[in-house]
Amino acid sequence: MYRYDEFDARIVSERVAQFRGQVNRRLSGELLEDEFKPLRLQNGVYLQLHAYMLRVAIPYGQLNGRQLRRLAVIARDYDRGYGHFTTRQNIQFNWVALKDIPDVLESLAEVEMHAIQTSGNCIRNTTSDHFAGAAKDEIMDPRPWCEIIRQWSTFHPEFAFLPRKFKIAVTGADHDRAAIRVHDIGLHMRQRGDVVGFEVHVGGGQGRTPHLAALVSEFVPETELLDYLEAIMRVYNRFGRRDNKYKARIKILVSELGADEFRRLVREEYAAQREHEKIALPQEEIARIHAYFAPPELIPASGPNEAFEALKVEDKEFARWARINLHPHKVDGHVSVTISLKPIGGAAGDATDAQMMTVAHLAETYAHDDIRVSHAQNLVLPHVALKDLPDIYRELKAAGIATANESLITDMIVCPGLDYCNLANARSIPVGQAVQQVFADPDYQEDIGRLHINISGCINACGHHHVGHIGILGVDRKGEEFYQITLGGRADEKAAIGDIAGPGLKADDVPGALKRVVDTYRDLRTDKSELFIETLARLGHEPFKEALYAAD
Known part of the structure; x- marks a missing residue:
């Protein structure tokens, strides 16, 4: 997974220090709530019904064990012992006291996490397929491009104050598990010969006026993607409505202009970019980012695993869990495991600090230190050997998160x-x-x-x-x-x-x-x-x- 470089670390550290000062001024009364609101929103802090809520970014839904352990500690020490995983592959803490939020953000920064651009009228967390890099039906791994988009969009000066919030999703499999057609921009990875590129859908969204995204380009080569995204964003910034927040999303602009006219404006904006304005994204840089997402070295296994097959015969509950919560992996003898956060009678997407600790341990011990958050509010271990499933199941069951219901009617x-x-x-x-x-x-x-x-x-x-x-x-x-x-x-x-x-x-x-x-x-x-x-x-x-x- 991606690791912070010196620029990431400095940006996050400086933002934490800045926000600490803003919180102190709010608590002292120097800032009124209306004055504080735009500042807190830039740091993922909402004022909910009962308390402030902190939304933490989990870029493209990927965590390691150390990061999940830190989230568990925050839930235990600063919240009420749990966190809520969201459809944007993020996590929310509903009961953190305002005075503690700077300390929480500082703690997150120590494990390369933050809450930047999880709220406000900006480009939010880019989401993706929770089985990315593991799925048997995957054409290409979309995560490197999610990371490139994250770096491009973070603190982008043109797109910090858009007409409305903006969401991008990327998928690399024919079967769309990232819901790209109900996003402001949905990117579907494609390949033409030796050239990797993207099918670009724009103007999807839900809310009071739901729309499916329009196909704006059938193929944008990867080296041109960021320039093309800039063209879309500039058209939105120029023509998107700012007089009515209910009509400010890009879906309304695409709908009112019509897909053909919107497509023409994007082509026109793209063609108008001068050479010195274009984003130089050399193949070497693309390769560097891709290297962070190299798959773990898995040893293919031929034939069934005896311990796994035996437990399915002995334990009907385990057999049911294996039928429902396991997913095909591109390497034989391995699967991806969905950890359901939807026990009967629970609150969908909630995980206790103890449960998060359990998942972190399982990831570190059996799953190459890789954890994903799905947009369906579950957790995933994407790389698991069949031989380890009995031990994983026993620990999940002891923690109360072995419900066998992934994509069934109770997995709401x-x-x-x-x-x-x-x-x-x-x-x-x-x-x-x-x-x-x-x-x-x-x-x-x-x-x-x-x-x-x-x-x-x-x-x-x-x-x-x-x-x-x-x-x-x-x-x-x-x-x-x-x-x-x-x-x-x-x-x-x-x-x-x-x-x-x-x-x-x-x-x-x-x-x-x-x-x-x-x-x-x-x-x-x-x-x-x-x-x-x-x-x-x-x-x-x-x-x-x-x-x-x-x-x-």
Whole structure:
């Protein structure tokens, strides 16, 4: 993984010292909250419903054991014993006292971490495929380019105060696990002969006006990528609306101009770049960054592992976990392991300090010191030998994080909602927990198969409800919480925005209504291999709407 150079270290250290002074002035009353707000947002500090919240950047979702141990210590010493992993592959601490935040940032800097550009109208953390560098279906590893984009975008003077926040995602596999089509810019790595490049999608996003990104270029060579990104950003900076924050995202600009006109403006801006303005990105520099992401030296294994196969026979729970939470690796005899942070009755994405310590130990001992955060709010060990899985499973089970539900119906994306967020209209966590209880039986979950439920507590869509196979949006109606259901969303290479099924439901009615929808699917599918989203596409939404609103 990438290691800080002297410039990274100095930038982060100077920012911590600067923010310490700003916090001291706020605490003394020299700065009022309105004056402090733009300063704290530049350092990942939000004012939530009950307290300040600190969002820490995890670039492209990659951590090592030392970094995760430090996050665990922060959770234990400065928070309430846990952290919350987000859909942006970051971590949030909800209860850190303002006076302690400079100390927390200084502690993070010691392990090459920070909170810069995790908030505000700037280019946020670049996200990627959580199996990058390991996935069997990967064409190329996208992480080096995520790092190059991080270096280019950090403190970029032109793009520090954009019309609105800006998010970039990169994937290197045909199967999109990074949701690139619902990002402001989505990059899909491609290869033409010996030339590596990017298919560029622009203008995706969720929130109150969800859009899928438009294809702006079918192929931008890697050496030209940063210049092309600058052209897109300059068009956005020039024409993006600043008079209305609800219409300030680039998705609105692309929609209002039309994809063809936006594409023309980008080509025009790109062509206008003079030679001395272009970003010299020589092949040697590209190679240098790539070297940081060289895969671990794994020894291929031929045939099954006896200990692994024997435990699957002896232990049905282990066998289920192995079926569901393991993923194919490009090296024989190895897998990638999803560590579910969605135990039945838990809060999605939360991990205690002790659980983080366990994962750090497992990564250091068995997984080449590599940990990933998925945009579905889980953790991943990307490089694991089959022979080590029994030991890993035993430790995960002891820590309470061996739930076998990756991509099943209880593996929900859930935003913090009204329990924490001052923007929320409704609670998300209790609704998610109630839905989990209805589908808690492991055999029932496995029979249902891959089905994504996403829950948001407000129209800002931090829970990605628009792209859930079933989406749930909390809304407020005269002080009462209702939940609007959408059907048919998806975030992969066949990305789609879900359609609203009908009137909102009361919280108590949601679990039963979803059970009727799911049982209708089980009755109507051709066989168990046909997924919910496929049955929905084949039959249309009407049978499922009828089930949703049928009387118990």
